[in-house]
Amino acid sequence: MKGERRIVRTTTWSAGPGCHGGCGVLAHIEDGKLVKIxxxxxxxxxxxxxxxxxxxxxxxxxxxxxxxxxxxRVGERGEGKWQEISWDEAFDLIETRMKQIREEFGPESVIxxxxxGRDIGPWICMLAYAYGSPNVMFALSGLACYSPxxxxxxxxxxxxCVFDAAQWLPERYDSPRYEVPKCMVxxxxxxxxxxxxxxxxxxxxxxxxxxxxxxxxxPRLSWFASRAKKWLQLRPGTDGALAMGFLNVIINEGLYDxxxxxxxxxxxxxxxxxxxxxxxxxxxxxxxxxGNFVVWDTAKQAPVVWDSGNVEYRxxxxxxxxxxxxxxxxxxxxxxxxxTVWSAFRQQVNQYPLERVxxxxxxxxxxxxxxxxxxxxxxxxxxxxxxxxxxTPAITPTVQAIVSLWCITGNLDVPGxxxxxxxxxxxxxxxxxxxxxxxxxxxxxxxxxxxxIDRYGPLNKFIWRAQxxxxxxxxxxxxxxxxxxxxxxxxxxxxxxxxxxKKWVEALKKLDFxxxxxxxxxxxxxxxxxxxxxxxxxxxxxxxxxxxxxxxINKAISVPECKPDVEINFELAKRFDPDxxxxxxYELYDEIIKPSGMTFRELQSKGWAxxxxxxxSAPYHRFQKGLLRPDKKPGFQTPSGKVELYSTLREEWGLExxxxxxxxxxxxxxxxxxxxxxxxxxxxxxxxxxxxxxxHRNIPWLREIDPDPVLEIHPDTARSLNIGNGEWVWVENWxxxxxxxxxxxxxxxxxxxxxxxxxxxPEKPGEEPSLFGVWESNINxxxxxxxxxxxxxxxxxxxxxxxxxxxxxxxxxEDA
Amino acid sequence: xxxxxxYGLLIDYEYCTxxxxxxxxxxxxxxxxxxxxxxxxxxxxxxxxxxxxxxxYLPFPTEQCILCAPRTRKGLEPACVQHCLASCMKYGxxxxxxxxxHRKPRMVLxxxxx
Numbered sequence: 001m002k003g004e005r006r007i008v009r010t011t012t013w014s015a016g017p018g019c020h021g022g023c024g025v026l027a028h029i030e031d032g033k034l035v036k037i038x039x040x041x042x043x044x045x046x047x048x049x050x051x052x053x054x055x056x057x058x059x060x061x062x063x064x065x066x067x068x069x070x071x072x073r074v075g076e077r078g079e080g081k082w083q084e085i086s087w088d089e090a091f092d093l094i095e096t097r098m099k100q101i102r103e104e105f106g107p108e109s110v111i112x113x114x115x116x117g118r119d120i121g122p123w124i125c126m127l128a129y130a131y132g133s134p135n136v137m138f139a140l141s142g143l144a145c146y147s148p149x150x151x152x153x154x155x156x157x158x159x160x161c162v163f164d165a166a167q168w169l170p171e172r173y174d175s176p177r178y179e180v181p182k183c184m185v186x187x188x189x190x191x192x193x194x195x196x197x198x199x200x201x202x203x204x205x206x207x208x209x210x211x212x213x214x215x216x217x218x219p220r221l222s223w224f225a226s227r228a229k230k231w232l233q234l235r236p237g238t239d240g241a242l243a244m245g246f247l248n249v250i251i252n253e254g255l256y257d258x259x260x261x262x263x264x265x266x267x268x269x270x271x272x273x274x275x276x277x278x279x280x281x282x283x284x285x286x287x288x289x290x291g292n293f294v295v296w297d298t299a300k301q302a303p304v305v306w307d308s309g310n311v312e313y314r315x316x317x318x319x320x321x322x323x324x325x326x327x328x329x330x331x332x333x334x335x336x337x338x339x340t341v342w343s344a345f346r347q348q349v350n351q352y353p354l355e356r357v358x359x360x361x362x363x364x365x366x367x368x369x370x371x372x373x374x375x376x377x378x379x380x381x382x383x384x385x386x387x388x389x390x391x392t393p394a395i396t397p398t399v400q401a402i403v404s405l406w407c408i409t410g411n412l413d414v415p416g417x418x419x420x421x422x423x424x425x426x427x428x429x430x431x432x433x434x435x436x437x438x439x440x441x442x443x444x445x446x447x448x449x450x451x452x453i454d455r456y457g458p459l460n461k462f463i464w465r466a467q468x469x470x471x472x473x474x475x476x477x478x479x480x481x482x483x484x485x486x487x488x489x490x491x492x493x494x495x496x497x498x499x500x501x502k503k504w505v506e507a508l509k510k511l512d513f514x515x516x517x518x519x520x521x522x523x524x525x526x527x528x529x530x531x532x533x534x535x536x537x538x539x540x541x542x543x544x545x546x547x548x549x550x551x552x553i554n555k556a557i558s559v560p561e562c563k564p565d566v567e568i569n570f571e572l573a574k575r576f577d578p579d580x581x582x583x584x585x586y587e588l589y590d591e592i593i594k595p596s597g598m599t600f601r602e603l604q605s606k607g608w609a610x611x612x613x614x615x616x617s618a619p620y621h622r623f624q625k626g627l628l629r630p631d632k633k634p635g636f637q638t639p640s641g642k643v644e645l646y647s648t649l650r651e652e653w654g655l656e657x658x659x660x661x662x663x664x665x666x667x668x669x670x671x672x673x674x675x676x677x678x679x680x681x682x683x684x685x686x687x688x689x690x691x692x693x694x695x696h697r698n699i700p701w702l703r704e705i706d707p708d709p710v711l712e713i714h715p716d717t718a719r720s721l722n723i724g725n726g727e728w729v730w731v732e733n734w735x736x737x738x739x740x741x742x743x744x745x746x747x748x749x750x751x752x753x754x755x756x757x758x759x760x761x762p763e764k765p766g767e768e769p770s771l772f773g774v775w776e777s778n779i780n781x782x783x784x785x786x787x788x789x790x791x792x793x794x795x796x797x798x799x800x801x802x803x804x805x806x807x808x809x810x811x812x813x814e815d816a
Numbered sequence: 817x818x819x820x821x822x823y824g825l826l827i828d829y830e831y832c833t834x835x836x837x838x839x840x841x842x843x844x845x846x847x848x849x850x851x852x853x854x855x856x857x858x859x860x861x862x863x864x865x866x867x868x869x870x871x872x873y874l875p876f877p878t879e880q881c882i883l884c885a886p887r888t889r890k891g892l893e894p895a896c897v898q899h900c901l902a903s904c905m906k907y908g909x910x911x912x913x914x915x916x917x918h919r920k921p922r923m924v925l926x927x928x929x930x
Binding site: 037038049051052191206222226227701747 | 830831833834835836837839840841843844845849850851861863869870871872873895898899900901902903904
């Protein structure tokens with residue numbers, strides 16, 4: 001009936017608000033159109049609340065510029081000449097061209113490029129794997145985001161974890177099983193932009209109202225820093241040193257949980273004095289296993305083998321020494337000195353006395369000591385970090401230090417601490433760090449061609465993606481094999497993800513065939529051969545499995561001719577893979593969520609589901625209860641079955657096994673000569689509450705709130721450069737320059753500027769050379785590719801150098 | 817003749833994070849074009865002694881705020897109050913909100929034109 005309103009209850013995930021989703025919403029539909037969207041008050045995740053981006057959905061869904069027909073390029077790449085075609089024509093064209101490439105060069109010659117996780121990972125993997133390519137790529141240098149973070153945490157403790165805001169408990173904060181953290185360390189994370197990966201950011205505000213006190217670690221005066229009990233204003237890129245300083249205080253002042261360290265970490269395992277490596281059973285006994293380790297029994301005064309597979313000592317009454325140096329006889333008869341991991345770990349930590357840490361980080365040593373003590377003495381306490389930890393080449397050693405903090409203070413998997421997070425009911429759609437998933441490559445052999453797998457340990461153990469920096473290089477060199485095509489979906493390498501974006505444009509132009517699926521034309525679609533119109537979360541049925549709860553996404557509307565990513569990829573997967581066995585997406589969903597015991601339709605009728613206590617995906621104390629390991633024995637899923645303060649995997653990869661600080665490549669310390677010419681630290685990517693990365697610049701309600709690409713600059717610095725608030729400035733370094741609008745503010749220190757990222761101007765011409773004005777203000781032009789860490793992860797995104805000067809002769813906008 | 821004021825909006829600005837959900841919720845509810853609406857969020861960076869500063873956001877109801885009378889009549893919260901990510905806004909009778917103000921500092925009570 002005309003004018004009749006119906007309300008559809010569904011779950012947000014990606015296209016639309018753009019984010020990592022999870023919020024329950026009520027979509028008000030009238031005559032098939034979205035007229036309003038509200039938060040669902042009955043949903044335990046957001047409890048009726050909703051962010052600006054989601055509240056602007058009517059302007060997004062019904063936007064006049066939305067892509068509604070597949071487009072075929074008819075001019076040169078970048079010329080902006082397009083012809084509308086039907087979906088059948090588009091599918092036929094893509095099938096033909098991509099099969100040609102596959103026949104001539106092999107399936108690995110096509111890269112499948114995605115943006116940040118969200119509801120794209122499973123479906124782009126499904127398509128790539130059906131085509132036969134292992135090369136799924138997250139298009140950011142060093143994959144510097146969530147998967148390196150998960151990989152690094154898994155390296156230490158075998159499972160990932162996040163702060164506990166009672167999200168595992170349907171009654172949330174009121175649950176008797178829950179405890180509010182006394183202290184939360186907010187490490188490089190800013191709240192107004194709301195939601196870090198797969199969490200609801202404002203849960204931290206809920207906790208603060210319930211008594212949680214904050215330690216803020218941030219060079220910016222963030223909202224948290226402003227309200228923190230302790231604010232540590234560190235120099236960007238020195239987080240590793242700061243974490244080592246925390247460990248120094250906590251260990252030397254005896255503020256750690258000795259019982260946890262002795263029982264649950266590999267602190268008691270022995271290291272060889274001659275090689276510095278772990279002493280293994282195979283060193284001691286002929287035919288001993290290299291996977292088993294050795295401790296020193298204090299009663300027997302002899303070495304005893306730790307059987308990693310059975311997570312037990314060979315001798316049941318073993319009392320292992322926590323500290324000390326001993327001597328053991330090897331299988332070959334040699335006698336060598338050994339020491340415990342804990343002794344070595346302490347020596348490592350003692351290389352970071354607070355004087356040194358203060359010198360590196362620029363944080364006063366008293367502040368570091370007080371913050372470390374407050375964290376260690378608060379029970380429970382939790383740590384949450386933002387992407388600055390991931391966006392540095394030394395991500396893994398930095399993460400090792402931070403994970404060690406919550407482990408040795410006994411805050412792992414306890415109420416209100418850092419709680420192990422698994423996919424609810426073990427429902428895993430696709431291969432992610434720590435899990436394999438339903439959607440996988442046909443064979444291990446096919447994976448051997450994945451770019452980077454032979455060079456970087458974590459890409460062989462945890463991360464099933466191509467290494468982005470190597471992919472870009474390989475597009476130009478053609479070695480070891482040529483790259484001829486790219487499928488880009490939910491990503492914009494020319495704007496948001498691509499560092500050195502002009503190189504990405506050059507790379508795209510070298511390829512034979514480029515497909516981009518998106519919702520609006522943008523600088524990246526301009527370089528495609530075929531553009532496909534994708535759908536928002538309101539236009540699809542789907543599932544969201546990311547930690548808790550397991551949720552269904554329920555179709556509320558259709559926008560003519562737009563297709564959800566999953567359906568686009570499903571159709572092409574069928575065409576590429578004769579063995580693709582799912583009949584439709586619903587059959588696929590049923591298979592993915594099978595471990596939950598529900599069908600997709602059953603899940604839809606509930607909306608969301610949370611696993612019950614006793615399930616491995618539900619807290620707490622799972623390492624004690626034997627809920628983490630497949631053999632159901634107490635312990636962790638690491639090579640030794642313990643939390644690894646000294647990493648077996650890193651040792652095997654030929655990398656430093658213990659946490660430490662590495663000075664990033666472009667800082668005042670590592671580049672004193674460049675620093676003379678570029679005397680300001682350039683940090684990028686501070687979040688806007690109204691944009692998700694490069695998205696939403698075309699949504700009037702949102703753009704009005706954050707209209708210009710902003711450079712935050714301290715009043716004293718601005719004065720010294722004769723720059724006024726609202727003036728356009730050049731930000732320049734040895735790689736390039738771009739124009740931003742100065743926001744003169746005390747939010748940044750004098751020695752640093754903070755540049756907004758992801759800027760393009762949908763209102764400017766799309767064709768080259770403009771590409772929607774992307775070269776005017778895209779700060780990624782000042783950030784290099786190819787500076788990933790030793791393990792292929794991380795990139796220097798938060799700490800570069802620059803100079804800033806006024807733009808002469810720029811026409812000021814009215815509000816300037 | 818002075819208008820009779822019964823209801824107000826209590827803002828706990830200690831917890832307003834500047835997420836702008838209130839502003840867009842209002843725009844959606846009443847279809848305001850970009851640039852106007854019933855509530856605006858103001859950013860204040862307060863300079864304090866010893867190189868310190870304090871960052872505050874403050875939602876401010878404009879001349880166009882009608883305290884969501886069409887919603888509250890139906891028993892719903894005003895659009896801004898429901899969606900506030902920090903849950904730092906409260907709608908109610910002025911007297912009750914004044915009592916709330918004794919609970920903690922950093923609160924402001926708005927009584928819009930409505």
